[in-house]
Amino acid sequence: xxxxxxxxxxxxxxxxxxxxxxxxxxxxxxxxxxxxxxxxxxxxxxxxxxxxxxxxxxxxxxxxxxxxxxxxxxxxxxxxxxxxxxxxxxxxxxxxxxxxxxxxxxxxxxxxxxxxxxxxxxxxxxxxxxxxxxxxxxxxxxxxxxxxxxxxxxxxxxxxxxxxxxxxxxxxxxxxxxxxxxxxxxxxxxxxxxxxxxxxxxxxxxxxxxxxxxxxxxxxxxxxxxxxxxxxxxxxxxxxxxxxxxxxxxxxxxxxxxxxxxxxxxxxxxxxxxxxxxxxxxxxxxxxxxxxxxxxxxxxxxxxxxxxxxxxxxxxxxxxxxxxxxxx
Numbered sequence: 001x002x003x004x005x006x007x008x009x010x011x012x013x014x015x016x017x018x019x020x021x022x023x024x025x026x027x028x029x030x031x032x033x034x035x036x037x038x039x040x041x042x043x044x045x046x047x048x049x050x051x052x053x054x055x056x057x058x059x060x061x062x063x064x065x066x067x068x069x070x071x072x073x074x075x076x077x078x079x080x081x082x083x084x085x086x087x088x089x090x091x092x093x094x095x096x097x098x099x100x101x102x103x104x105x106x107x108x109x110x111x112x113x114x115x116x117x118x119x120x121x122x123x124x125x126x127x128x129x130x131x132x133x134x135x136x137x138x139x140x141x142x143x144x145x146x147x148x149x150x151x152x153x154x155x156x157x158x159x160x161x162x163x164x165x166x167x168x169x170x171x172x173x174x175x176x177x178x179x180x181x182x183x184x185x186x187x188x189x190x191x192x193x194x195x196x197x198x199x200x201x202x203x204x205x206x207x208x209x210x211x212x213x214x215x216x217x218x219x220x221x222x223x224x225x226x227x228x229x230x231x232x233x234x235x236x237x238x239x240x241x242x243x244x245x246x247x248x249x250x251x252x253x254x255x256x257x258x259x260x261x262x263x264x265x266x267x268x269x270x271x272x273x274x275x276x277x278x279x280x281x282x283x284x285x286x287x288x289x290x291x292x293x294x295x296x297x298x299x300x301x302x303x304x305x306x307x308x309x310x311x312x313x314x315x316x317x318x319x320x321x322x323x324x325x326x327x328x
Contacts, residue, residue, distance in 0.1 A: 002038065003035075003038075003041065003042075003061055003062065004035060004036050004037065004038040005036075006060070006061055007032075007035050007036050007042075007050065007061075008036045010050075010054040010056065011032075011036075011054075013054075014053075014054070018032045018033055018036070019032075021053075023164055023165070024053060024164075024165055025046060025049055025050070025053070025165075026165055027046070047061055047062065052083075052084075052086065052089065055083060055084075083168075083172075083174050083175070084174070084175050084176070084177055085169065085174050085175070085176045085177065085180060085257070086177050086180070087177060087179055087180050087183065089166075090176065090180045090183070090184065090257055092166070093166050093169055093253060093256070093257065094184075094187070094253050094254075094257070096162065096163060096166060097249055097250060097252070097253035097256075098250055098253070100159050100162070100163060100249065101245065101246045101247075101249035101250050102246065103155050103158075103159045104155075104156070104159060104245055104249060105241075105242040105243075105245040105246045105249075106155065106242070107151075107152040107153075107155035107156050107159075108152070108238075108241060108242060108245055109238040109239075109241070109242045110148040110149070110151055110152040110155075111148070111149060111152045112234055112237055112238040112241060113148065113234055113235060113238050114144070114145040114146075114148040114149050114152075115141075115145050115234070115293075116230075116231040116234055116235065117140065117141045117144040117145070118137075118138070118141025118142060118144065118145050119141070119227050119230050119231055120141075120224075120227045120228060120231050121137035121138075121140055121141045122134070122137050122138065122141060122227065122297070123223045123224040123226070123227030123228075124137065124224050124227070125137035126223060126224075129224050169256055169257070170256050170263060173259070173265045174259075176257065180257065181257075181258065184254055184257045184258055185258065187254060188251070188254035188255075188258070191250065191251065191254065192251075194247065195247045195248075195250070195251045198243045198244070198246065198247040199243075199244060199247055199248075201240070201243055202240040202241065202242075202243035202244035202247075203240070203244070204240070205236055205237070205239055205240030205243070206236075206237055206240040206241065208236065209233045209234075209236035209237045209240065210233065212229035212230075212232045212233055212236075213226070213229050213230065213233055215229070216229040270321060274317065274320050274321065277316075277317070277320050278313075278317070281309075281313055281316070282309075282313075285305070285306075285309040285313075288305065289302060289305045289306070289309075292305065
């Protein structure tokens with residue numbers, strides 16, 4: 001059996017389409033199609049990746065006379081065959097998450113600060129502090145808002161595409177090769193003081209962010225001053241949330257490889273059953289937030305929806321989990 005046939009056979013064994021295999025390898029579907037039709041041959045790096053994905057040796061893939069040979073004995077958990085995670089794959093995952101934490105934190109910051117200019121210009125035009133009409137103020141504010149949101153969405157999407165190659169580590173159970181667990185535990189122990197410090201700073205900043213509003217309220221400040229205070233509030237929240245996201249994603253990468261906390265095998269099974277609710281809930285929350293904000297034009301107030309949505313989500317998710325456990 002030649003390499004082209006082996007790729008086709010192993011892909012079908014795993015129940016993947018050509019497009020699904022291509023996404024895991026970071027190549028186009030056409031590339032996989034050419035491999036399987038023997039029109040082209042994958043390079044050595046792709047052969048190594050195919051070996052890991054299929055759970056076979058590179059010798060089996062490259063030598064026509066060899067039959068299938070597992071890389072290592074596969075473990076089974078709750079009827080599910082577990083794949084092995086190598087030291088190289090674990091380090092690649094940690095590096096991806098560390099870089100991704102910066103991207104996601106920055107994208108979230110852009111979303112939080114996006115309405116600042118709209119709020120400030122709106123107040124300035126109403127109080128006639130500057131010769132700016134309400135139409136011009138609203139237009140400039142909306143352009144700024146949509147521009148920042150567009151950049152944030154671009155960052156989210158591009159990171160999501162890169163992360164998709166290793167999404168199985170967060171969704172599926174697995175076994176790690178010798179030395180991986182020890183390496184991850186050592187890195188996590190070193191990072192825990194950083195995590196504790198940054199989380200504390202982030203939470204404190206979110207709490208202190210309301211101080212400008214409180215001061216403006218007690219002083220009966222003019223509307224444009226209150227608008228600046230709201231902008232300052234959003235800026236402080238953005239800094240605090242950014243710090244929280246960064247350290248949470250990095251620590252989460254360690255928990256993922258150690259399969260602890262929300263990434264334990266038990267929680268992964270539960271998450272698969274609650275994903276539909278989670279996706280529907282946050283899509284609905286986003287739609288309500290945008291609709292309410294554009295309709296009321298109270299961006300300085302509508303952000304509170306995310307606080308309510310977060311608390312409500314935790315409560316509703318707990319109820320959904322109870323029902324899922326009863327069904328089991």
